[in-house]
Every structure is written in structure tokens, then in C-alpha cells.
Amino acid sequence: MNPFNFEFQIKTKIKFGRGMIQELSESIYLFNINKIMIVVDHGIIDAGILSQITKVMDEEHINYFIFDKVKPDPTLAIVNEGLAFALENEIEGLIAVGGGSPIDTAKAIRTTFLSQKLNKGLKNKNLPLFTIPTTSGSGSEVTKAIVITDENSKRKFTAMDESLAPDLTIVDPELTKSLPQYLTAIGGMDALSHCIESYVSQNAVLPFEMIATKGIELVRKFLRPAVGNGSNMKAREGMSLASLFGGISLTNCGLGLVHAIAHPLGGKFKIPHGMVNTLLLPHVMKYNIISNPPKFAYIAELLGISISEMTEMEAAYQSVEEIKKLIEDIGLSTTLSQLGVPRDSFDELVNLTMEEKLMLNSNPRPVKKNDILKILKEAY
Template identity: 30%
Template sequence: MAERSYDFLMPSVNFFGPGVISKIGDRAKMLGMKKLVIVTDKFLEGLKGGAVEQTLDSLKAAGVDYVVYNNVEPNPKIRNIKEVKKLYEESGADSIITVGGGSAHDTGKGAGIILTNGDDITKLAGIETLDKALPPLIAVNTTAGTGSELTRHAVITNEETHLKFVVVSWRNIPLVSFNDPTLMLDVPKGLTAATGMDAFVQAVEPYVSVDHNPITDSQCVEAIKLIETSLREAVANGNNLDARTKMVEAEMLAGMAFNNANLGYVHAMAHQLGGQYDAPHGVCCALLLPYVEEYNIIACPDRFAQLAEIMGENTEGLSTRDAAELAIKAMKQLSEDVGIPHSIKEIGAKPEDFELMAENALKDGNAFSNPRKGTKEDIIKIFQAAYDAE
């Protein structure tokens, strides 16, 4: 590890804590933004006193003009990013602010990509494929989950093929991120659980990734500890500001970690589930996590034994392999406690689709950093195990 060099990417400025959303207008003005496209969804736009309203109030106070795109949908589609591009060009905008969770941020990033790098985003799938900078981008986050407000990942669904693909580039990283935990107090428990489990997976996968390094390791460890102690509380009582704050801290740490150490087969496979069945991303990740990581144990059993200890399991006197198995048990317990379904069957998965999904998973940009290198047959078996779970 000491002989390998690595870089570390994150937004240049990150605002965190209750009330920071009020700083958006001043920061936009400081960056020279004249006309913004606000990328959000209808629910958030209509929420009285919510993130969109507070964002607009801050922009008005700073004298920054804007138009609103409110048609973001879960698992954002190519049509969504083209709609944002059209509004951007017709309105004479010069920058973008995304307000929401991962879907809003991915939509804004996707629009930025096709505004400057060519209209066919499918040709840009992969790692560091972008030659030109995106328009200036600010991300206002409303869920403690995806970490997209911090990362170089843009995940888009081709609605014609049902294929979810990722464009990974340092050019996608927002200039500024805002994480205000007070915006998350009213997030429903199902969404809290799904996004929280996504953050958990995004802390586990970089920890066992072939690209992990000492900095990302420390971020993963702290994120996992925070999630282990606060996600259940946030799901049980959404108005628990302390739990919400810890979850935001955790998702930021996890986002920074996977932005640099990358992910693995959980995300590569979850993208196929989400694209094929339009299922919630965090739920897909949570359902696949224990089965992917059980497959991965032989590649780095010591890392999994460490994960068990990080999650509070008693590993004293156990062999490395037995301790590693406790990590898998703890992952399943966390999912069950926050109400994640038991099987991918429950989100509509069909075994006849597994072969194609396995092929596409191995092509996904997240697959290459998985600690164990698998075959199509291996991935099919993992899908089947997650399908047969009870």
C-alpha cells in the first residue's frame, strides 16, 4: 500500500450543518452565476418551507435569477437530462443547482455532460471519458444516502434498453455541496432506510475495494460506525436531529471514500436491478450486499473480519474466516432492522433476466474495483442467491 500513489477528489467547498442552506445565494453570487436552472422534483418544489423554497429565497435575496425544472424522477432517464438541457439553453442559463437526493444530482450532472460533451451520453459511459468541463454546478442535498452531491459519478438509465450506466469523471464533481440535516427531518422512514443503506454499502465497498487507501479506510470506518449507531434511530424517529446529523456525516464520509476508492459488484449489479425494474437504488444495494460480500470474503478475509469488529461484533477467539462471516450476519441484521425486503423477488426480479444483467454488471464502471474477479456465471449465482433469500 505504501508504494502506491493515489489522488483524492471532492468538491472544493462543502457546507454542513443546520441552516447552511441560507448561504446558497451568496455562494452562487460569489461564483458569478447569473441565471440558474434549479433541478428538482415536484414533491420538493411543493413542500412549504422545504429545500426548494429555502433555496429560491436565498437566491432572491442575493439577486440571482433562476428557472425551475421540476420533473426529476427516480432512476433518472435520458429524457430527463435532455429536458434540462433544453430548458438551460432556452432560458439562457449559465449554471445549475440540483436540489434533492441522488436522482436530482445525477439529472443535473447528466444535463451538464450533454451540454458540453455531446448529446449522446451513452457514448460517454465509463471512467474519465469527458473532455470538457460541465457548466458550474452546486448540489443541495436532501437525503443521507447516495453521496452524489460530493462525487464524480453520474448514473443514468436508458429508458429504451432499461440499462443503467455510469459516467465517472472528476469533471462531474460539483463546485459546492450543501448538507443541512434539518432538511431531512421529514423524509419518510422507507426512504430514510433505503438511502441510509445505500450510504452503508458505499462505506463497505470502498473498504474492501482493490483501490482502498489509508485515507479512504479511515472515512469508511467512521461512516460505518455512524450508520451502525444512527440509521435505526433515524428510521424509528425521523425527527431525531442528532441521528439525522450523524447520518449526513456518514453519507458525506462514504461519498468521499468511494469517490476515490471506488465501489464494486454490489453497485454494478444494483444498477442492473434498478434499470431493469425501476426499483429504488438503495433497496437494490441493500438486497445484494450480503450475497456479494459473502462471495468476496475469500479475496480479503482480514478486511471482512475488521468490518465485523467495526460493526460491533465480538470476534474474540474466532478464526479470521469465522470473524469475517459475522460481518455478513451484521449486514443482514441492519437491513432487517430498518425494513428492507428480504429478496430481490420482492422488487420484481425475474431469473430469466439474470444472464443479461450479469453480462451488463461486469461491464459497469464499478465492477473493476471489486476485490474478487468473477465470471458471468458467478454473477448469475449471486443474483439467484439474492432471489432465493427468505
């Protein structure tokens, strides 16, 4: 794709900043809704985050109903349960609070609701959807994509549709303050893999390349300190922004081979998404380098390497080394064997990865079965 030919639109209105959650009530009024379904998981309630949000709504006497059945890797069964909850309580809008799982669940509920034409009696026919992320990584707060797991086959399915894009996201970095170290680390690596994969994607275009590259810089600057001290609000703010930028660029430019392998691998062995991406990212980058050396050399520069004395290829390979250093510094596993993935699963994983056409088509280098097998062996 010619990066100078593009359409530029972000459907989701973004309100970003510390303390921004205070503006929630005003946004609810603007969308002309009152009976709100809050989609959340127990972790968010236990961490005391939900009460910060409901307090704002209580002050303005806004009616809300809490749906707290969300689990990691949301399934169709949970989506259907949520849909029944929405109908039973005659809700007029949805607010998803949390990480990728509650947000994807709420998006799926809204899209199913609209596709079944259940919106006839609503004041706002669109059944508005707001997202309030409490983690930094998935980017789901702003994307038109969801990942849903089929509970029987344990396979993850990606769906993309304009109706999945939230109407508003309120990104308040204060809400990520209590996120544990491990989740901060893997979320940050997920955001980084979104920025890198969308930047080198075959569908990358200039405005989103600018956003993705800024996201890479933000991760370089703020992931280590966010993991090192979770109450460093400057670092939390930087990582919230990196997550948002990753989401904006991935939803417009697509992803690549890291995510194509990560979905079947994470689904089959129940390994958190950000952790699988972490393991795969350096190996996939190394594989992709020859498809676009200038971009990978620029990634090295964005990661803080002085490349002026290097050849383009030396600089490009240095980007991979820098990612490995980052992974080591934030204390994450570096091999598939450490996570208990058996070698005899590789053939099946290769076949499942080949079915991830959406992501393989945007990967900068064409991929064959043998290439995937080689990457899995290297990551072992």
C-alpha cells in the same frame, strides 16, 4: 493497489451542518453568478423543501429558474430538455436540489453544456454547479459519477468524469427531516454499501479507507434511530455525513459487485437502487470475504461486534450476520422473490452484470458468470 501510494483531492467544496443552507447566497456571490437554474423534482416542491431554499435566494434578489421535470432514474431525454431550458433562460449556474436523480440530471446538463462549448458568453466559464442533497444515501452530491437510464433498453449507464464533480455542495441535515421512513432506510443502505464497497475495493487507498470506515461506523450508530424517528436530528446529521463519506470514498476508490449487479437489476425491474443494494450486500460480502479477511473482520468491529475472542474468519463472517440484522431492524425486504424478480431473468442479468467492467475491476475478488448466478440464487 498499495494503499500507501495515493493522490488525494476532493474537487467539490463541502459546506456541512445544520442551518448551512443560510450560506447559499454568499456562495452564489463568490462564484460570480446570478441567473441560476434550479434542477428539482416535484416531490421536493410538494414537501415544501424547495421553498426553504428559494426563500434564501429571494431575500438576496437572486434570479432563478425552476426546472422541475426530473423523474426517478433520469434519462437522456430529460437531460436534453434541461439543456434547452438552460439555453433559453441564459443561465449562469446550476443548483441541484434533491436525491440522486436531480443531482445526476444537473451534472449531465452541465457537462453536456461545457462539452458543446456553449459557455462563451458566461462570466464564470465553468457554469458552476452546486448540489443541495435532501436525502442521505446516493453520495452524488460530491461524486464525479452519474447514472443515466436509456429509456428504450431500460439500461442504466454509469459515466465518470472530472467535469461531473460539483463545485460546491451544501449538506444541511435539516433538509432531510421530512424524508419518509422507507427512503431513509434504503438511502442509508446505499450509503453503507458505498462505504463497504469502496473500503474493500482493489483501488482503496489509506485516506479514503479512513473516510469509508468512519462512514460504516456512522451508519451503525445512526441508521436505526433515523428510521425509527425521522425528527431525531442527531441521527439525520449522522446519516447525512455517512452519505457524504460514502460519496467521497466511492468517487476515489470505486465500487464493486453489489453495484455491478444492482444497476442492470434495478434498471430492468424498476426497483429503487438502495433496495437492490440492500438485498445484494450480505451475499456479495460473503462472496468477497476470502479476498481480504482482515478488512471484513474490521467491518464486523465497526458494526459493533466484539471480535477479540473470535478467529479472523469468524469475525469476517460475523460482518455479514450484522448486516442482515440491520436490514431486518429497519424493515426492508430481504429476498429478490419478495420484489417480484423472476428466476428466468437470471441468465440475462448475469450477462449484463459482466458488462459493468468499471465496478467489476475494483471488486476485491475476481468474478465469473457462475459466481454472479450463485449470488442471485442465494438472494432469491
